Amino acid sequence: MFEQIKTLMDTQLDIDLNLAAFDENTPLFEGGLAMDSIVFTEFILLLEKAFEFEYDDDELTVENFETLAVIIERIQKKTLQ
Amino acid sequence: MPKSALPIPLRFNAASTATISDDNHTLSYSEFNQCISEYHNTLAEMTLTERKLTETVLVSIEQSVHYLALMLACFGQKKGFIFFASTGKIPDRLSACDRICLDQDNNISLVTHKQIDTQVDNSVSPSADQSLAMSGKLGFLSSGSVGDPKVILHQAPSLIANSQNARYLLPLSDEDKVLIPVPISHMYGFGAAALTSLCSGASLQLTLGLNLLKWRKIENTCHPSCVFFTPSLLDAISAKISYQHTLKFIVTAGDCVNTRYLRTWADKTQYWLNLYGSTELGVIGIASLLHDDLLNEATEKIEFTPCNNVHVYCQDEQLHIVHPHAFVGYLNQCVLLSPFKTGDLGHVESNGRFSVNGRADFSVNREGRLLAFAQLEMELKKHASVENVVLVPGPKDSKGKTLIACCEGVSEEQLITLKQTWRRHLPAYAVPSELKIVDPLPRLANGKLNRKKLEEVITHV
Numbered sequence: 054m055f056e057q058i059k060t061l062m063d064t065q066l067d068i069d070l071n072l073a074a075f076d077e078n079t080p081l082f083e084g085g086l087a088m089d090s091i092v093f094t095e096f097i098l099l100l101e102k103a104f105e106f107e108y109d110d111d112e113l114t115v116e117n118f119e120t121l122a123v124i125i126e127r128i129q130k131k132t133l134q
Numbered sequence: 135m136p137k138s139a140l141p142i143p144l145r146f147n148a149a150s151t152a153t154i155s156d157d158n159h160t161l162s163y164s165e166f167n168q169c170i171s172e173y174h175n176t177l178a179e180m181t182l183t184e185r186k187l188t189e190t191v192l193v194s195i196e197q198s199v200h201y202l203a204l205m206l207a208c209f210g211q212k213k214g215f216i217f218f219a220s221t222g223k224i225p226d227r228l229s230a231c232d233r234i235c236l237d238q239d240n241n242i243s244l245v246t247h248k249q250i251d252t253q254v255d256n257s258v259s260p261s262a263d264q265s266l267a268m269s270g271k272l273g274f275l276s277s278g279s280v281g282d283p284k285v286i287l288h289q290a291p292s293l294i295a296n297s298q299n300a301r302y303l304l305p306l307s308d309e310d311k312v313l314i315p316v317p318i319s320h321m322y323g324f325g326a327a328a329l330t331s332l333c334s335g336a337s338l339q340l341t342l343g344l345n346l347l348k349w350r351k352i353e354n355t356c357h358p359s360c361v362f363f364t365p366s367l368l369d370a371i372s373a374k375i376s377y378q379h380t381l382k383f384i385v386t387a388g389d390c391v392n393t394r395y396l397r398t399w400a401d402k403t404q405y406w407l408n409l410y411g412s413t414e415l416g417v418i419g420i421a422s423l424l425h426d427d428l429l430n431e432a433t434e435k436i437e438f439t440p441c442n443n444v445h446v447y448c449q450d451e452q453l454h455i456v457h458p459h460a461f462v463g464y465l466n467q468c469v470l471l472s473p474f475k476t477g478d479l480g481h482v483e484s485n486g487r488f489s490v491n492g493r494a495d496f497s498v499n500r501e502g503r504l505l506a507f508a509q510l511e512m513e514l515k516k517h518a519s520v521e522n523v524v525l526v527p528g529p530k531d532s533k534g535k536t537l538i539a540c541c542e543g544v545s546e547e548q549l550i551t552l553k554q555t556w557r558r559h560l561p562a563y564a565v566p567s568e569l570k571i572v573d574p575l576p577r578l579a580n581g582k583l584n585r586k587k588l589e590e591v592i593t594h595v
Contacts (some may be wrong), residue, residue, distance in 0.1 A: 082343075088345075089345070089579075090343075090345035090346070090366065090367060090371075091343060091366055091369060091370050093345045093346060093347075093370070094345070094346050094370045094371075094373045094374065096426070097346065097373075097374065098373060098374075108374075110376045110378065112352075113346060113347055113350045113374070114347060114350070114351070115348070117345050118347060118389065134171035
């Protein structure tokens with residue numbers, strides 16, 4: 054799933070990914086990818102479309118989007134339900 | 135509350151429970167007034183010490199309550215102060231000015247230009263004669279899409295009066311909690327949002343780096359009643375809106391507001407108010423967007439009501455403004471420019487309300503006809519299925535400058551038929567000679583088209 058998300062981000066988001074230094078633990082915001090507000094919303098919509106699920110309102114918290122590892126874990130839980 | 139004769143240092147009154155907050159601090163109005171007063175006295179002392187400040191002082195601004203107090207402490211000083219975002223670049227012509235900021239303990243810290251950057255060209259700093267005119271003036275940098283920013287100078291009483299004027303049209307009260315994620319270093323965030331809210335005695339929450347997650351957190355913990363958005367912030371929030379918490383009103387600014395979210399926000403907020411204004415004039419007019427005609431797509435025209443005593447009229451199809459609380463001039467060019475020519479195409483109704491139809495100053499002369507990009511872009515969009523078309527001037531041919539159409543939201547196949555479609559509906563001189571797909575079109579953080587970047591981009595398309 055990590056590779057799939059990485060490809061999605063690289064091809065569909067307006068973001069400068071340093072692919073060599075980018076892994077599951079790279080922060081999405083400060084000290085990492087520094088996603089701006091528009092790119093972040095696009096990222097969420099992209100994930101929902103690609104993996105056919107929808108985030109609940111109470112899941113949209115900073116803690117749930119710190120790194121791709123955290124995001125992947127939640128997507129796996131949601132898509133298994 | 136400050137009136138025309140300003141109490142210096144400034145003081146604001148509010149309900150006892152109202153507060154002014156940022157991401158780290160919360161002050162009561164009383165503490166905030168005290169903070170302004172202390173900064174004001176420090177600045178006044180700094181102008182008297184042997185190590186004199188330059189006549190124009192740059193103030194590096196961050197999104198915090200203490201920086202807001204520092205900006206207000208600059209009112210009524212003998213020097214001129216120019217505000218700029220700490221993350222922004224200092225225009226070369228200001229590099230010889232002293233610069234102040236706040237240190238870790240929120241005390242005023244003086245950093246001279248020599249200490250900041252020894253590499254910049256200081257030859258174009260304000261001259262002695264010109265800097266004499268800076269006394270008591272407050273400057274903001276413009277956020278235009280082309281070239282270096284202008285430095286726009288205001289008199290302190292005009293800034294207050296401008297915000298008071300906007301208050302008549304904004305339903306703000308001391309019971310409101312106003313969220314301000316737009317930068318206070320700019321006129322919109324400072325004059326329209328912060329100062330207007332302070333004059334109303336409302337609670338303020340300044341925040342930085344708003345995104346969907348931060349918005350949800352603030353919504354659930356601070357329960358704002360009003361929010362000032364930029365178009366791009368509004369886009370970021372609108373895609374996944376929650377209806378658990380409703381608002382009294384939201385505010386946007388500019389003529390590029392995205393009305394596709396009208397229905398989304400109709401159940402979320404009582405009012406969506408769109409401001410028309412500029413750094414030079416502050417708020418000029420206001421439009422309420424959540425009304426039946428716009429919601430039912432009976433019209434796309436947004437009509438603004440001018441602020442009190444603001445006179446808007448049309449000359450050569452361009453909007454001209456007579457504003458009682460206008461700026462005093464640009465840096466090194468302190469002359470009153472009234473009426474102010476906005477450079478926007480528009481229309482004024484007999485009832486005084488007006489609409490804006492884009493910029494007038496991007497145009498080419500072709501076959502003896504002046505083609506205003508804004509008007510022509512609207513025509514091109516009307517006759518073809520394309521999300522957005524932006525025109526840029528191309529090379530000259532025998533009939534004058536050619537036009538290049540930069541298209542967003544169109545496929546290669548559609549692009550081929552576009553020109554034919556336009557040829558059927560428009561005179562030959564108005565049909566762009568070249569079409570390019572630029573998707574997405576480059577935009578500034580405030581949502582406006584970045585024309586400078588676009589001209590760079592199309593050379594590679």
